[in-house]
Amino acid sequence: MVAINQNYLKLPGSYLFSEIARRVAAFSEANPEKNLIRLGIGDVTRPLPAAVTAAMHKAVDEMASMEGFHGYGPEQGYEFLRSAISQNDYQARGVNIQPDEIFVSDGAKSDCGNIGDIFGLDNIVAVCDPVYTVYVDTNAMAGRAGDYDAESGRWSKLVYMPCVQENGFTPAIPKEKVDIIYLCFPNNPTGAVATKAQLKAWVDYANAQDAVILYDSAYEAFITGPEIPHSIFEIAGARTCAIEFRSFSKTAGFTGTRCAYTVVPKQLSRGGTSLNSLWNRRQTTKFNGVPYVVQRGAEAVYTPEGKRQVRENVAYYLNNAKVIRDGLQAAGLNVSGGTDSPYVWARTPDGMPSWDFFDRLLNQVQVVTTPGAGFGPSGEGYIRFTAFGDAAATKEAVERVKSIL
Amino acid sequence: MVAINQNYLKLPGSYLFSEIARRVAAFSEANPEKNLIRLGIGDVTRPLPAAVTAAMHKAVDEMASMEGFHGYGPEQGYEFLRSAISQNDYQARGVNIQPDEIFVSDGAKSDCGNIGDIFGLDNIVAVCDPVYTVYVDTNAMAGRAGDYDAESGRWSKLVYMPCVQENGFTPAIPKEKVDIIYLCFPNNPTGAVATKAQLKAWVDYANAQDAVILYDSAYEAFITGPEIPHSIFEIAGARTCAIEFRSFSKTAGFTGTRCAYTVVPKQLSRGGTSLNSLWNRRQTTKFNGVPYVVQRGAEAVYTPEGKRQVRENVAYYLNNAKVIRDGLQAAGLNVSGGTDSPYVWARTPDGMPSWDFFDRLLNQVQVVTTPGAGFGPSGEGYIRFTAFGDAAATKEAVERVKSIL
Numbered sequence: 001m002v003a004i005n006q007n008y009l010k011l012p013g014s015y016l017f018s019e020i021a022r023r024v025a026a027f028s029e030a031n032p033e034k035n036l037i038r039l040g041i042g043d044v045t046r047p048l049p050a051a052v053t054a055a056m057h058k059a060v061d062e063m064a065s066m067e068g069f070h071g072y073g074p075e076q077g078y079e080f081l082r083s084a085i086s087q088n089d090y091q092a093r094g095v096n097i098q099p100d101e102i103f104v105s106d107g108a109k110s111d112c113g114n115i116g117d118i119f120g121l122d123n124i125v126a127v128c129d130p131v132y133t134v135y136v137d138t139n140a141m142a143g144r145a146g147d148y149d150a151e152s153g154r155w156s157k158l159v160y161m162p163c164v165q166e167n168g169f170t171p172a173i174p175k176e177k178v179d180i181i182y183l184c185f186p187n188n189p190t191g192a193v194a195t196k197a198q199l200k201a202w203v204d205y206a207n208a209q210d211a212v213i214l215y216d217s218a219y220e221a222f223i224t225g226p227e228i229p230h231s232i233f234e235i236a237g238a239r240t241c242a243i244e245f246r247s248f249s250k251t252a253g254f255t256g257t258r259c260a261y262t263v264v265p266k267q268l269s270r271g272g273t274s275l276n277s278l279w280n281r282r283q284t285t286k287f288n289g290v291p292y293v294v295q296r297g298a299e300a301v302y303t304p305e306g307k308r309q310v311r312e313n314v315a316y317y318l319n320n321a322k323v324i325r326d327g328l329q330a331a332g333l334n335v336s337g338g339t340d341s342p343y344v345w346a347r348t349p350d351g352m353p354s355w356d357f358f359d360r361l362l363n364q365v366q367v368v369t370t371p372g373a374g375f376g377p378s379g380e381g382y383i384r385f386t387a388f389g390d391a392a393a394t395k396e397a398v399e400r401v402k403s404i405l
Numbered sequence: 406m407v408a409i410n411q412n413y414l415k416l417p418g419s420y421l422f423s424e425i426a427r428r429v430a431a432f433s434e435a436n437p438e439k440n441l442i443r444l445g446i447g448d449v450t451r452p453l454p455a456a457v458t459a460a461m462h463k464a465v466d467e468m469a470s471m472e473g474f475h476g477y478g479p480e481q482g483y484e485f486l487r488s489a490i491s492q493n494d495y496q497a498r499g500v501n502i503q504p505d506e507i508f509v510s511d512g513a514k515s516d517c518g519n520i521g522d523i524f525g526l527d528n529i530v531a532v533c534d535p536v537y538t539v540y541v542d543t544n545a546m547a548g549r550a551g552d553y554d555a556e557s558g559r560w561s562k563l564v565y566m567p568c569v570q571e572n573g574f575t576p577a578i579p580k581e582k583v584d585i586i587y588l589c590f591p592n593n594p595t596g597a598v599a600t601k602a603q604l605k606a607w608v609d610y611a612n613a614q615d616a617v618i619l620y621d622s623a624y625e626a627f628i629t630g631p632e633i634p635h636s637i638f639e640i641a642g643a644r645t646c647a648i649e650f651r652s653f654s655k656t657a658g659f660t661g662t663r664c665a666y667t668v669v670p671k672q673l674s675r676g677g678t679s680l681n682s683l684w685n686r687r688q689t690t691k692f693n694g695v696p697y698v699v700q701r702g703a704e705a706v707y708t709p710e711g712k713r714q715v716r717e718n719v720a721y722y723l724n725n726a727k728v729i730r731d732g733l734q735a736a737g738l739n740v741s742g743g744t745d746s747p748y749v750w751a752r753t754p755d756g757m758p759s760w761d762f763f764d765r766l767l768n769q770v771q772v773v774t775t776p777g778a779g780f781g782p783s784g785e786g787y788i789r790f791t792a793f794g795d796a797a798a799t800k801e802a803v804e805r806v807k808s809i810l
Binding site: 001002003004005006008009011015018041043044045046047048050053056057060061063064065066068069070071072073106107109110113114117118119120122123134137138141179180209210211212253255256257258270271273275278281282284285286287288289290291292293294 | 406407408409410411413414416420423446448449450451452453455458461462465466468469470471473474475476477478511512514515518519522523524525526527528539542543546584585614615616617658660661662663675676678680683686687689690691692693694695696697698699
């Protein structure tokens with residue numbers, strides 16, 4: 001008799017955003033005349049940049065011809081895209097990442113989950129709290145998280161690093177020995193950023209412990225502060241201890257177009273084995289590359305017009321973030337994030353539980369947010385607003401929220 | 406210190422097609438003037454059908470506008486595509502597969518590998534021999550294959566089901582108890598098909614043992630015999646024991662466009678747990694859906710023009726298969742496959758080792774094939790030709806091969 005993966009049975013309830021969708025659908029059904037404004041899920045709303053769609057049209061035409069047709073591409077991504085990434089996202093910032101250290105994929109979500117394949121099951125995993133739930137759930141599925149305790153909202157084997165207002169939303173290096181450390185800056189959900197000095201401490205720790213940092217910088221395009229690092233590889237020593245995840249989703253609006261990449265430096269090895277070669281083996285065996293048409297679209301992000309158009313989109317969203325941040329602050333809420341990030345993270349009024357505040361905003365003023373508790377125990381008492389909406393609707397949403405504070 | 410997944414270190418050498426690519430590159434470098442004909446890797450060469458590229462252009466235009474833009478889609482695939490698949494690939498053949506039993510993905514290779522996530526690590530896995538290597542390698546990576554013995558070319562914990570000329574390339578039900586059974590019909594690499602009676606025996610076995618059949622029917626579009634089942638779900642009882650993998654790669658030429666799907670029936674449960682819900686959890690947590698543009702392209706495969714264009718492409722490749730099959734047979738080779746499959750499977754002359762025959766074809770007449778031994782121990786003494794090339798080049802290749810037999 002076949003045995004299922006018992007770890008799946010330990011997973012609590014449904015995925016956060018499914019629960020939000022359920023509550024929103026129930027409200028809409030009961031109140032079909034009410035106009036909802038969605039500042040919940042971190043999904044972009046602006047069209048793809050014109051440079052991207054022009055490149056995709058051209059690539060579709062190629063695929064329609066004998067001469068231009070592309071079948072299986074390299075699992076790691078086409079050289080044209082890996083080179084463009086290497087030059088623009090790394091070399092241009094003085095970071096030496098070569099094309100064969102870059103693995104193009106269908107999404108940072110996939111990569112953050114699948115990366116676990118190359119690690120043993122007994123590693124101790126540290127996560128920020130609150131956290132992007134994919135890191136936790138994928139480790140739970142693999143059996144690295146131990147058992148879930150519903151009361152505390154914690155897994156027995158995970159090491160939680162609280163990120164709360166009291167510590168400036170910056171995780172402290174754990175006292176326990178940990179092997180795999182997930183970091184995400186600009187942070188989802190708190191919108192916090194890390195300085196070079198803060199990241200340097202992590203890199204030194206990881207190198208000293210032979211740990212590995214899994215660094216999610218999917219939101220780096222939103223960084224405005226000139227001193228804030230965009231990549232972990234701007235930190236000396238990171239090439240021997242870190243893997244970085246990047247995405248075109250939040251920069252060029254690829255959430256429905258699906259392209260991302262993961263950087264595994266050649267110098268990164270553990271137990272004498274190159275992690276670059278392990279990830280290469282994983283990807284060549286269990287993945288077959290990103291659509292040619294999509295890779296051509298991603299390449300166009302690095303053209304002069306593409307860069308300009310992406311900057312415009314990011315500026316549009318950052319302006320929304322400022323509107324949310326300033327508006328909530330003016331209304332007396334305690335807010336952070338939103339300056340180098342599309343996320344504004346606010347304390348709930350009077351310490352209200354975050355799901356209660358979520359329900360209140362939904363039911364009273366029809367604004368959809370994400371309750372902080374959904375991101376982990378230390379997210380309780382906070383709520384996340386995203387800046388990815390329409391500018392006018394975002395303004396309207398902020399006015400609505402202010403009206404009930 | 407982080408521990409790597411030690412199972413990766415057990416994997417022998419490189420992926421079959423990397424080794425072929427290496428030998429071909431070495432030959433080409435030494436003989437740049439020689440004209441190679443590639444009948445090795447199973448990659449299509451005909452352009453995407455016009456109905457598909459028209460739909461993709463339209464979808465790219467949508468993505469360029471505020472109104473038509475699509476961000477995150479459902480991880481399981483858009484309803485429009487799941488419905489088209491349900492109606493055309495199943496209901497039209499009298500098979501009741503509903504849209505919520507269909508999970509759209511980026512490829513059957515990914516799904517065949519990732520499906521292992523939902524099963525425990527102690528299951529006994531049975532594979533055909535020769536076999537599509539992804540089934541073996543992904544189980545080895547997960548730790549289900551035991552240890553590799555280089556001499557026999559076998560993994561200690563896998564159950565091998567030889568498929569050779571003597572048994573009509575049909576696997577016999579193993580004497581050992583097995584939990585997970587990979588079947589692939591039309592078969593890669595042998596080109597063999599299974600009758601309804603043969604599949605019924607497997608379904609009955611799996612139901613009796615509470616085993617699960619992982620059924621790869623990526624090549625079903627090549628079936629010409631009216632009695633040959635296209636889906637395992639044409640067999641009574643399969644809904645309680647089988648998962649099916651399908652792909653747009655070999656039918657509509659999507660090898661570089663990336664779209665496939667996996668069917669997990671609602672009635673399929675083990676240990677009281679629905680495998681449909683487990684796979685749904687896996688996909689929603691570790692995958693973020695297929696590009697909207699690609700899903701619109703796949704949907705167009707089911708329009709009247711799309712169907713006609715796909716049939717034309719398949720007929721083109723099947724004619725190549727006939728040319729290969731007839732030519733090699735006329736030259737005295739013992740061949741099978743190629744009638745309901747794009748693969749022709751031939752015995753090497755005089756029992757020559759398959760890598761030797763591969764080298765001879767490459768070096769003497771510059772025809773690239775795939776050595777049977779690369780697919781498993783029982784593939785030794787065979788060689789695979791694929792019908793996915795240009796018709797004129799395929800004819801020329803067959804003449805070249807005949808000239809040295």
